[in-house]
Amino acid sequence: MKYVIGIDLGTSAVKVLLVNQNGEVEREVSKSYPLIQARSGYSEQDPEDWVEQTVAGLTDLLTDFSGDPVEIEGISFSGQMHGLVLLNENNQVIRNAILWNDTRTSAECQEVYDVVGKERLLNITKNPALEGFTLPKLLWVRKHEPDLFRMARKFVLPKDYVRYRLTGQLHMDYSDAAGTLLLNVSEKKWSHEICELLGLDIKLCPQLVESHEEVGTLIEDIAKSTGLTSKTRVFAGGADNACGAIGAGILEEGKTLCSIGTSGVVLTYEATGDKDFQGRVHYFNHGASDAFYTMGVTLAAGYSLTWFKDTFAKQESFEELLAAIDDVPIGASGLLYTPYIVGERTPYADATIRGSFIGVDSSHERKHFVRAVLEGITFSLHESITIFKNSGKKIDTIVSIGGGAKNDEWLQMQADIFNASIVRLQSEQGPGMGAAILAAYGCRWFNSLKECAEQFIIEDRTFTPIPENVAKYKELFSIYQEVYGKTKELNQQLVKFR
CATH class of the missing domain: 3.30.420.40 (ATPase, nucleotide binding domain)
Incomplete structure (x- = not known):
């Protein structure tokens, strides 16, 4: 029997599913992690918690697996949208991730409208500037934590960071990129215009891939610690709502x-x-x-x-x-x-x-x-x-x-x-x-x-x-x-x- 694993990185927990070739869920494991709310309107998480609990979930999933790990052919991801994970030149996390339900960025949303214009923003991104989206979070960090922002070389979304830690490869799929307010949704490419207007280096944006695209295999350390093999293929995955739609x-x-x-x-x-x-x-x-x-x-x-x-x-x-x-x-x-x-x-x-x-x-x-x-x-x-x-x-x-x-x-x-x-x-x-x-x-x-x-x-x-x-x-x-x-x-x- 062949198998795949679906990893859903949610706001309160990561859920890991082992699914066979008939579409039957053979086993599922859930691992929770805390929310950090320092003050009203703030919502953050430590990306290391995601990684640790995902690896723990995969390990538990394999503990009672009676088959050959080689039969588990692929892994893909679903993840909470909009969350900002800032990485330095070594792809190390600079600060806690700011989540989709964080509402501190009202002033930055207005800044986007003032600089880009509401109509032009809708033309490019198909979406209004809202506190939960990624772009206002970038602007907030630049304004309130400039020393940290100067260290930033890339931003990714939550599941992208977990996938990076499992494969060593950094990407973002189109369905998650669409929730950043930096993607030209119709043309499926990062918007140079928005980046230039707001003074953001477009190099902060990672390489774009399709959700079903293979982006690497498990690194040796992850394979050994979980019981999987380093030949396990890893696919980009998608935003939680896009994956929820596919799953329904x-x-x-x-x-x-x-x-x-x-x-x-x-x-x-x-x-x-x-x-x-x-x-x-x-x-x-x-x-x-x-x-x-x-x-x-x-x-x-x-x-x-x-x-x-x-x-x-x-x-x-x-x-x-x-x-x-x-x-x-x-x-x-x-x-x-x-x-x-x-x-x-x-x-x-x-x-x-x-x-x-x-x-x-x-x-x-x-x-x-x-x-x-x-x-x-x-x-x-x-x-x-x-x-x-x-x-x-x-x-x-x-x-x-x-x-x-x-x-x-x-x-x-x-x-x-x-x-x-x-x-x-x-x-x-x-x-x-x-x-x-x-x-x-x-x-x-x-x-x-x-x-x-x-x-x-x-x-x-x-x-x-x-x-x-x-x-x-x-x-x-x-x-x-x-x-x-x-x-x-x-x-x-x-x-x-x-």
Whole structure:
């Protein structure tokens, strides 16, 4: 039997999957690492933690592997987007990585607009300047840590650094490069114009490769420490959302994905890079060659639920926390939640806004708050679906992955709020499976990513919208949409107290 490994470098943990030639997950290992939050709005990690835990995960994966390590033919990666890893002339890390959910760069986003111009930036990168993206982070380090910035010779994104440490080769794939605000998305090349306007040396940008492209093999030390062989082929991999799309079969027009992890994503396939959403949603290069995807993001989707559990039910499992939500009526008996606890991205792109519980009543119990959190997360994701539908896209079937696919009541909620059929996959591994598919295709097990996905991905169950629920949620959604405008100014006034 032949095998590949998919490595998904997430925000809280790295997940390592061993997948056989039939697309079956033989084993999976997860290794966590800490988040560093020195002050409000800051979010960093030590890249060495990623490397150590990835190597530990690979080692554990091989511990009980009964086959010959030579049968593990390839490894590929999925990784959290936008994070800035700065390297010196010896490719050593200069400072902690600044992550996608870090919001300290509002002034630098304005600098990008002032120098490049909003319209020109959208023309080149297809995306607005947001705090989470990589370019504002580069500008922040240059302004606030000039001595460190002068040491920088290259920047990469999180999974690229881990891959470098495993292979000794430094690259970045197009799907991750699209999230830097330095890539000409349509032309698939670094933008000399943006670099020149902002005074950045384009040599900071690494070599670009396709997601399925082979970039090296494991270095001897890594092979020995993990139990793999130095002949194991390593493929570039892709951004977590691109890999999540591949792992859910979003590889042709009409396919849409809802992924609820730490953040939440609604993603739909685009065959061309010439559509104009005026920056209301993200527009990135896909992990599939010469394809694209558009995407709306809820910054604190699954994180909203994690925050609630850790704050109010720390000793309970998520299953216990959600056990009573089917006893709570739609609308949580008049309780509404907005998931802006770390700011928001789609459709508001607002780093200052914060979350709210609206309509708290003395009759409300914890289960009402839990249902309100789930509904608020789903309403936020529905804002992205609404943008897609208003642009003329037909969205009647959505593949749901991540934490939102683990609870039947939540899946039905998605069907009712989105007014679309929701498909749950039989083996839902998200970005990790997408990385494995890229490795399998790179090893030439299949003639195309689509052919591989059809072999590896099996649907489990479909949840269809219930008309009376759709009507109730439509009314609630209109109320939800008013909360942002009515709390924006209040949150701006509260900033100085954070």
